Amino acid sequence: MPISRHLVDIHQHPPRWRRWPETEAIIEALTSDGGSVRFVGGCVRDSLLGIVTEDIDIATDLLPDKVLKQLEKANITAIPTGIEHGTVTAVMGKKHFEITTLRVDTKGHGRHADVAFTLDWQQDAERRDFTFNALYLDPAGHLVDPVGGLADLKVGYVRFIGNARARIREDRLRVLRYFRFYARFGADNPDKDALQACANFASELGNLSVERVQKELMLLLAAEDPYPALVLMSETGVLEALVGPVDLQKLKRLLSLNIESDAVQRFAVLLKGNQKSLHSMADKLRFSNKQKERISVMCAGQVTENMSPQDRNIALYQLGPLGFVDQTLMRWVDEGSQYDLTPYLEDAARWTAPVFPVNGGDLLAHGMAEGEALGRLLKQMEACWIASGFKLSKAALIREFLPDA
Template sequence: MTARIDSLWLYEPGLQAAFDAIERDGDSVRVVGGAVRNTLMGLPVTDIDIATDAIPDNVIARAEAAGLKAVATGYEHGTITVVSHGTAYEVTTLREDVETHGRSATVRFGRDWQRDAERRDFTMNALYAARDGTVLDPVGGLPDLAARHVRFIGDAHRRIREDYLRILRFFRFHAQYGKGPLDAGGRAAATELKGGISGLSAERIGMEIRKLVVAPRAAETLAEMTEAGVTPLVLATRGGLAPFRALRALDHLAPNTRDPALALAALSDGDAAELDIVADHLRLSNAERRRMKAAFGASCWLAERRAAREPGDDPRLALELLHRFGREAGVDGVLLAWSNSGLGPDDPAFKALLAQALGLDAPVFPLSGRDLTRAGVAAGPEVGRRLALAEERWVASGFALDRTALLDVAVAG
């Protein structure tokens, strides 16, 4: 099977300048991996990686001679970042593994494109494109790409032992690009060697899981991971597959469902302490942890209010939700509560509540402490107590009380 790509990114001045600088003195340059794969699949290309048989020192020298910036970001592994026309390209010299350690490898540089391809993970990632768009396929990636079949190059056990993160990449690539069942050989190897995941850093695991949970086939892939015994190793919990599956069924209603933090909150299927376990285990950022907990808090509040049984055309519940939690956490809370409710994606009450949470503006409490002191209330804790009382009455009124009425409530105490 042969292929050729003819995409605009191939003719970008920055990439052409990089080719011009490095491809000389008998050395070759080709685009490799995701840019080629995604172009052939009709998917967006976010970054462009380059492979070459030029040694790293020559890459640096030639780039700088051409007026390009060269940064030795991964020199020991043969990777030089070349900045051309404002775009950064990772340029990596062809490699052969000398020794593998389960998390990294000792490599030597080479000139053999076949051997470079054979050390990569999946056949669909070992596709190279010359500057004229001709695709080179040393390991049979094109048929797998056409079939949307994620398959390890060569022996799956060997590829995984080279880097145990490839277990998670196997499932993640299937969730993102796969069609049909998982590759049987890859699944068997991943199941057998899953214990190697324990030697990976939490940061590397977290990066893969963030991408996996928002992939198109995440729900069914996570079910496969759970059956294989992989999910508890990466989440420190078995995971709530039913709520997660329900959340992803709402993808067409709100973009929030495709945020990793909300997806992980649904997958945790537990209390706030379990959210902390997942966040710690994946080394999530403080912002991601806060979003998970805010979504959980809003969903619990909604559950207590029996949100699914509220009249769908009454906006008071949504207004109070927005007032208490804000837009992002409010919408997240609706989606999470809906996912945990057991009700389907066509439930009219939740649909109406979500539309209100997305479309209404959060009510703004019209009083401040200065209003009270100007009205004669002594400054101090009493101001806060009276403001809280007025706000409670305001919420109970469905936000109907105006500033004058609220000031009367606060002054009366």
């Protein structure tokens, strides 16, 4: 029997963003000369589910140039972020509003579509991807549901608007979006037509922007439980088409630990913790340098089972808490849940890094000349200090390494 979620009555209990003074100012600016507006998409969907959001999308029957004019007239900063597709971003302080003119797709290219502007709200709804992303809220607080999204949201059913195959043909990224939304909102009731359509297009995902693929994949992995969606992705051939061979059982083991993990950790486990594969895929998906450095540390293997408290402290000092936790989770997944590495995580949670008591200035003051020899000596002294359990004082280290000083 399908679940039935309790949805918030957002007419009686408006979401927080609806009460912002900035929201009122935007509505006033767009409607002051006869325009119509409705909130749409994720802000409406999430508010119905009681999820706090600050990403506000507004649909309007005003043409983009008119939107710019009305906002500027009201002294609201207007940025033509996607003007060719009808999107203007309104900025008020730290608040951003995406305002898009009602539109209809005229020609799909697999990655984006040519659009024409329209005054027809139904046409605007029918060009969107999933039914619960085509829910509108008017300024008076009335919900408008042109394609049955409310019923689908209530039972956790992720359904394409219209023909799934046709919608994916318009934009192949919708394959990934299907699984991402299933991970967040699905209720163990995947749409068979959607899965078949995704499988049919699995081999055609290579032309997608890697930045868009990375964004969708990491958002999916960040879901509370991405495992069911990833299983479906694998069964349809989509997952392997994107990232190659994976280990879903390792990921399941990570999630079963009931330890908080993030998308990068899950990505590394999914790719079997294989450093070569991870670096190759991180490069392909254009991960940031910071993310790639984190993956390198994650796979380096300094953390092992049965480490003494002193060895754990040394690893924490060398890796930092994040690197230590990352390696701990990788080790725990590799060794199996029968190993309890909770003490490692507890060490990381209360870790305060000790400060190495010697610096270059100290050595210069004791007669050392600047240069490579000074740097090498500092490293030797630090290694000795670490081996002492961080206990040797500056004076003791100076006596040990510069006895004639």
